[in-house]
Amino acid sequence: MELFRSTNIDWLGKKWYFLGFSLIFSVAGILSLLFWHHLPLGVDFKGGTQIRVEFAQTPNEAHIRQAMDRAGLHDATIQRISDPSGHAANKVIIALPQSSATDAAHDAGRQSVENALLANYHDSTPSIEQVEIVGPTAGKQLQKQAFLATIYSLIGMLVYLWFRFELIYGVAAVVAVFHDTLITIGAFSLTNQEITLTVIAAILTLIGYSMNDTIVVFDRIRENLALSRRESLAYVVNRSINQTLSRTVISSGLTFLTVLSLYLFGGEVLHGFSFALVVGILIGTYSSIAVAAPMLVAYQEWRAKRGKTATLPAGKKAKA
């Protein structure tokens, strides 16, 4: 069986559509980040208390709400958990915002929630499945760490690509990956899903994955440039994308399949993580074709206009 035996699609000719598509999603994400849901940081980064409770029967949210109000916990948020597969769960997450600006009184929130539950559900004791309490210091630290980890891994990859290809390849790949990260974070903001530590891990994974896709195309461009220096860069880039298209579609499709299985069967603990990967793999595959490769051509055209060398350096020759 073979899909895409010999495609001959003019990818670069569609660059304005791609640009429009990328702009719409990036701008929608940015607008949501700025004006709508903002950055929906989870308890990991924002600090606060989050308690996951399982009830014997399907809990009545209004009843829990009243119990919290009676205990004086008016700022508690109560959220019912549902699996992506639509599985009804007798679970809720009760969250309290950061109670004070200090790390003191760390455990007070958890105790008051537990007491309120015990007082109101004494005949069918709800069980506490998970507690997460993050103080302001830890939250700030984690924010900083996540930011640094992302920046450093981008720099690390840029340096590697610079070393293996040329600087412009590295820059194009990093821009594409930045584009993917922006759109994925935008998707979290648009759907108002919490960004937790594991989501950051997923975003870093998608950075690696999107980079993979880009490198596969770049490798082929380098190879083709070394073979035929007469053809225009645009022609070589188009041919390279077409030659690697079957691989791109199969690999991304299969990875998408595993990630989708994680999203559907992995349970709601991994919900955010797998959502980031589902979105990230789609957008990462797209960007290697629609963002990274056209940038190489745009760079070369810009250089040509300034009267510099007309051909893009093919980069260091790969050792096979």
Add this chain to the structure above:
Amino acid sequence: MGKNLAGKTASIIAVLVIFFYGIFFGFNAPKMGSLKTLITNNINLGLDLKGGTHLVLEVHVAEAIASAVDRDAARLETDLQKAGITGATVGRSDPAHPQTIVVSGIPAGKLGDVRNVVQGVDYANYEVTTAPDGSLMLTMKQAAVRDLSARTLDTSIETIRERIDKLGVAEPVIQKYGLGENQILVELPGVSDPARVEEVIQSTAKLEIHAVVGGPWGTEQDALQANNGVIPPDSMLVRGSGSAGAPEQVWLLKRVSEVEGTDFRDAQPSQDQNGRPNIRFTLTTEAGDRFYKYTSEHSANTATPGSMAIVLDNKVREVAGIQSAIRDSGEITGGFTQQQANDLSLMLRTGALPASISYLETRVVGPSLGAASIRQGVIAAVAGMLAVMLFMLVYYRGAGINANLALILNLVILLGFMGFTGATLTLPGIAGVILTIGMGVDSNVLIFERIREELRAGKTAAAAVQQGFAHAWVTIIDTHVTTIVSAAILFLFGTGPVRGFALTLVFGLLANLFTAVFVSRVIFDSHLQKKERGAPLSI
């Protein structure tokens, strides 16, 4: 090629055997049991999978430094008196400059004498400078501050470990944490009551006995008024209630404690004559002598009777008049419950923390959630893998078998690796396994697509395989190295489950380089050897 191939096949089988052994036996001595228990015994499960408590706490290192500076300042005062220098004032660590002692008001002509004292061996940790107004400033050297900080953290870890050990938790993790130098990670598998743990670790983080200078007053303003608006430099105001339930009061205490947590040799929970829980303690000989000197000078029947405050975590817990001289044993009553008295005496027995601590993070996972997560994660992994394997067989036919064998082998190596190294498998780690599957498949697809291209270009099967691997290899290396770079950075900067994820991904990718490239090639080669040259390749 024949001999070579046999050697390669043998090495693959050897690797397979080694890692299978790792899955089932790991570092432990071989034990028999069901397949499942063997695997779960040898793969270290993270707290998110097996349930437990995860705490991150911060040691207030600055406090230990400030109290060291205070102690040195008190000693300097005595040393100056011994040297016959009167009139100079020794300033204690003030919050803005906690590492500096200021000697001001030095009488004319005595500067040289003071210098001689502060340049003594007792003050070697300090840098001495002269202020414009003629006073001397002793600032603790950076190296000494670093030393003291490190020691404070180490002592805290030791103390917490001893306390946790007494709780009887199996395999606790207590270690330095994060990028700073003042955080400790505590992981307690199977413990799901963080309140009890926090209390045992912290509630008496710092216990001291201070001499009472004055009080109590209702508020700090009252206290200031009673002292003409100035707190004497060797004293401090401390809040607290004399007995349980009483409204808060403010006491004026001597700044340097008479007895600190480290001075306790033993402590036992007990009951006083009224049957209320209390704690009987014994002091070390050295502290006992010191305490005897003080209490004998200030007991009820002397000219200067005094009282003492028991200060717990910078709060006055109890104030008692000194009835008679105490040498090395006494008791603390403070309206405790029996549980509190038990826990408090446990703390005193295992030594006090050198500085107080606060909690930055608490995460508790109940055992049922962990079990559900394992089940779901495994179902997702198996479902994803089956779907991928089915597709590979349909799409690449014969070569699909290569890919699937490589995939299974990859998983065996990954799990075996974890068994050998004791790396922890976390929930994101399972996700890492799923991602490894994706990357492994990608390597195979890259190779197969390339071989198909070569075949289309009219190459023979053998040449196509040769060329396909050679071309794909470059790309595979590039893609793997970039992912490993990002995973390594994730490992360096991430914590907990994220680290588990990064580690799993790195192991998985390394295993993948072996299986997708080397193993797959050997299978192709052995296949080609059986076929006649030119026969079509099933791909």
